[in-house]
């Protein structure tokens with residue numbers, strides 16, 4: 001599969017309708033960045049935070065623009081076998097992974113019950129996906145747990161300390177994963193990690 005095939009597969013389906021649930025809002029916007037974006041609209045996931053109380057409908061946590069989706073290409077282009085995903089969000093990483101026949105199983109760790117109920121519903125009947133309602137940072141994997149790849153994309157308010165959290169996740173799962181990676185993980189930090197980094 002080509003990179004653009006993964007981007008297309010990862011897009012949020014129209015069946016996931018714009019809505020507000022708890023502190024979260026799913027919104028669909030017409031695409032005005034026509035020069036660099038191939039699609040006529042895109043979907044955003046917002047969350048109300050203390051810092052964003054004055055900004056309706058809150059902080060942007062995820063969007064399915066080509067620019068954002070392409071940051072997940074390292075996992076889509078490399079993944080095979082058993083995959084661990086932290087952070088369901090809009091489900092884009094999971095959709096992209098499902099497009100690959102080389103992916104056998106995906107465990108998704110998501111802290112927010114509402115995200116699982118609203119976004120995760122699409123994957124309830126998907127035999128290759130298992131959704132787990134847990135705080136990924138507090139998981140203690142069983143000794144025999146093994147994944148070929150892990151991809152971390154959790155979220156922190158204002159992205160504060162986000163890469164430290166992703167680094168913590170890599171350390172937590174290092175004995176259980178052959179390869180790991182994270183959204184926007186800095187290149188310079190890759191050689192500092194005690195794990196093989198994708199991308």
Ligand SMILES: C[S@@+](CC[C@H](N)C(=O)[O-])C[C@H]1O[C@@H](n2cnc3c(N)ncnc32)[C@H](O)[C@@H]1O
Pocket residue numbers: 061062086087088089090091092093094109110111112115134135136137153154155156
């Ligand atoms: C940036 S979004 C993930 C976007 C996702 N990669 C996608 O493809 O749409 C971050 C997600 O991580 C979840 N999250 C935040 N902290 C978490 C934690 N400690 N454990 C598990 N999930 C967490 C949030 O609830 C949110 O759904």
